[in-house]
């Protein structure tokens with residue numbers, strides 16, 4: 001099966017440029033150095049259905065950039081975790097609920113559901129008249145495979161990220177992992193050799209207390225035997241041209257609007 005993956009945002013939590021920063025990257029004219037908050041869009045090529053991974057604070061602008069017409073809709077959301085830079089576009093999901101008159105399927109782990117309901121408590125109050133808030137159908141993720149569609153199974157991993165966990169998702173031979181410190185040895189063995197294309201975060205070159213750095217994520221790609229490894233969630237310390245030129249073959253920096261066509265193999269069974 002083929003899917004299309006689009007990087008809607010490749011930036012760390014502040015986005016790039018950072019408001020009020022006058023460093024070289026923030027002042028750069030290059031579109032490759034302009035990064036909205038991180039999320040990806042996964043599109044089936046057979047039925048125009050789209051799934052978004054995370055609802056960044058830039059969600060509205062990211063969706064407008066797709067130029068969708070009335071035939072296209074967002075039916076499903078996967079959450080890696082609910083830090084502000086990954087969840088604060090939540091309210092913008094409601095446009096699809098108005099139009100489709102159906103709730104959106106949201107897949108997330110229990111702790112993320114609880115946190116999301118706290119952050120957006122107004123959307124879950126019983127007294128609200130319908131239509132003003134997103135209508136959500138929650139699906140709990142545990143650390144085993146689940147069906148995103150009946151013919152597409154997804155394997156999640158829960159990864160350490162400061163005081164929370166971030167969920168990585170593998171759809172056959174494609175994987176997306178953002179905001180993690182590392183994979184355990186067991187997790188590496190589980191996915192080793194199974195992934196052709198992976199998008200994973202690496203905030204900047206130096207180490208970070210709650211995130212994998214670019215050198216650490218490059219080492220992870222090698223351990224997982226990923227053929228095409230793409231770094232995302234990049235900070236303003238990352239000049240696209242300078243860092244790209246230092247990467248080994250098969251390793252790239254993500255940029256906003258990057259589009260991949262990925263053969264994910266047979267994903268009809270877990």
Ligand SMILES: [Zn+2]
Pocket residue numbers: 012013038083085086179233
């Ligand atoms: Zn983040």
Ligand SMILES: [Zn+2]
Pocket residue numbers: 017018021022023024025026027236
């Ligand atoms: Zn800057």
Ligand SMILES: [Zn+2]
Pocket residue numbers: 081083161179
């Ligand atoms: Zn985070």
